[in-house]
Amino acid sequence: MSTDLEQFYQIFFEEASELLAEMESRLLGLDIQSPDAEDLNAIFRVAHSIKGGAGTFGFTDMTEMTHMLESLLDKLRKGELEIRSEMVDAFLEAGDVLKKQLDGHRGLDQANTEEVAAVAQKLKLLMAETAQEQAVSAPVVTEQETGAAPAADEDSAGHSLAQPQVTQRAASEDVSTQSAVTYHIEFACGDLAERVKQKLLHDLACQGVLENLTAPDNSDQCVLRLTTQMSEEDTWEALAFIVDPVSLSIRREAVASAVQSPGSAAGEERNDAAPDGREIDAGQAVGLQSSQSPADEGVSNSSGTGTGTGNDVSAAIDAVTTRDEPPAADTPVGRQSSKKPAEPAKAANNESSSIRVSIEKVDQMINLVGELVITQAMLAQTASQIDPVIYEKLLNGLNQLERNTRDLQEAVMSIRMMPISFVFSRFPRVVRDVAAKLNKQVDLKTVGEGTELDKGLIEKITDPLTHLIRNSLDHGIESPESRVAKGKSAKGTITLRASHQGGSIVIEVADDGAGLNREKILAKARSRGLAVNDNMSDPDVWMLIFEAGFSTADAITDVSGRGVGMDVVKRNIQGLGGRVEIDSIAGQGTRISIRLPLTLAILDGLSVAVGDQLFIVPLTYITESLKPAAADIKTVRGQGRVVQVRGEYLPVIALHEVFHLQPAVNEIHEGILVILDAEGSKAAMFVDNLVGQHQVVIKSLESNYRRVQGVSGATIMGDGSVALILDAVGLVHVTKQRMVDAA
């Protein structure tokens, strides 16, 4: 049986990750002033789905956490409670904890138990406040509901407790929350740090009127009197997290509340931790339960489901329905009926609109289509030699095949395409967190989230982008004070923009911050012994920040000192076949553009001939091709050759020399120069001839062979032969190095 379940673990992990991501984005998008009911419902559903799944697989830690979330969210979405920003913070933290717990179950890092406890505590405090506020603001409506929340709360914390008892507690709470109650609290505090104790006392004081009755000479026993609207359970919960539950005793004192029920009398003198201190027998509990309102039936149902973690998802969903019922009783029927049918309909839509397919299957399909494209090209080439009059039908068929192949290729490639919003959606959180840490006010704008790119790229672009954004936050955007001093609005803006440009996708990270400091970068470069001079163009200067180990060291913070340097960003992007460009204006901001190929599998290339060989040059690196005049070719110290192109002297890379080939033409002015622009360094590549422009499928040389210098991969041409794809960046750099060495 357990092996059966394990098959579904992976599905649960994937789903839960997606759900958590959805929750986060919804939370971040939530308008605190007027939260959208649909958003709250969606967040609730997410928490609930995770709880259901986690319960099925017996991940109790996740069940507990989601249960707390769920209880609080339930109140929010029912409009019993105003959402506040600290709740959103707590929810986000809870989301983080859940992610870690999920990783823990996946066999990765375990969640930090202290962290879990801290977040749980936070949620509980919010819950406690809830109860209190409700009692003040709407005593009548909350009578049932406040009973519901602590009961639910209880089942997550005291997970192993028997169900009748849970119900009984719910009953007692029901009464106790009606008005302020005075508790006599005693606990051992000998092993508590003074700071912790003060914090605890402060927290309690926030909940009501606190009197410290501790004898001044007794440092081991702490005696408090608390008058509060908090339920006894919540008080206990609040304390039990910090003090040893064994030593904790909470007793209700002379009654401040006029309403007393048998339930609260029974619960009056109870030592929760010690089972022998319990004075209620089961019979009484059952009796109580039967005397409760129908609403409490619903509550006991749902908390029962939460406790039994072995339930399957459908049972958990049933519980939701049950849970929905109590408010339905006192809300107009119209509202319920308008809301209820909408939910299943939506779920059904989601169900049918996508399927889960393993990435290997998709990749296999892409490979096969790649083969088909090659075969089709081979056929087309052969067919170009036959007589079109005799074989008219065959040629028509081949034309049809070409169109279909192209469509098929596009369709298959689009399977791997995902909107870049998958990456962008994580940044509001990053910006929010980092900005808070740096005490900056930053707005994040995203443009073009719908732009699609390859899934492989999406995964690999996330880290570099995160680093760029952190960098913008840390170094780009100034503090609110200095922004105001400069006449800008206190709030900085970071703009993430994605767009298609030709065959590439361009992602920009722009800030309206201070801009790069030319002098500082140059000074830094000099101190690091880099070859720089004051006449360097701005783009060249900006590119210096991508040098390894180049950091504006006076500003090391925990935000930017995260190990990934700008050089790594650049290398990652290069590894994806992309390039980085920087624009910056002092005082106005910086814009970093990343240009990436749409996909990793296909490349637009220009085929060039050298001797009997064909090479593919990626189009993204080509700025122009020209036939030079003999007079434009100059030599430097008799060996290195340069060519003058519109006033610029560019080093010449003779491809036949690099690859030791016998060229068809030896004189540069008889051949063609292809001007390469690899990250700002330009060079002219000397080839015999240009052959044509192709879209080529990139094949790895390394899968059966090894890396070859100057070559980034291979492809198969229309005639079935192999052509090597040139590594333009590598070639330009090697040549540049050679020129430097020679000079």
Added chain:
Amino acid sequence: MQQTQAASASESSNATPNSSSSEFLTFRLGKEEYGIEILKVQEIRGYDAITRIANAPEFIKGVVNLRGVIVPIVDMRIKFNLGEAHYDQFTVVIILNLSGRVVGIVVDGVSDVINLETEQLRDTPEFGAVIDTEYILGLGTVDNRMLILVDIEKLMSSREMGLLEQVGGWVSK
């Protein structure tokens, strides 16, 4: 498909010393006859358009397109300096599948597939062979013919072949 083959190939290499017989594909290099385990062979094909690879040693002829897979081709005659390295319609390329890596070797001709019993195998004498004895499984005798049985997997992944990433160094030479 490839994986299955590779799996069976490695299985057989483990089994060879103990099993009573195994099959070898024999081929000629110049005047000498060599044998490699049949299970390491994926297919045999003619020698056709090869794309040279820059700065590769002379014995690596280049790469070919084998139904969409880029396969490097090694000319064993050049590598071991045996016979004339000329290419005609009789030149044969043996495509090997070595633990999932596909490599082609150029030989003068494929003779046949023979079954060798363990007792037909002789230990390799210490001689100054062109192939390091480290890569020779043993010598086989069939009807007065002597076969040099090569541990092709070990040879192809060796440093001197420079087919794998671990090597490096020769590119810059």
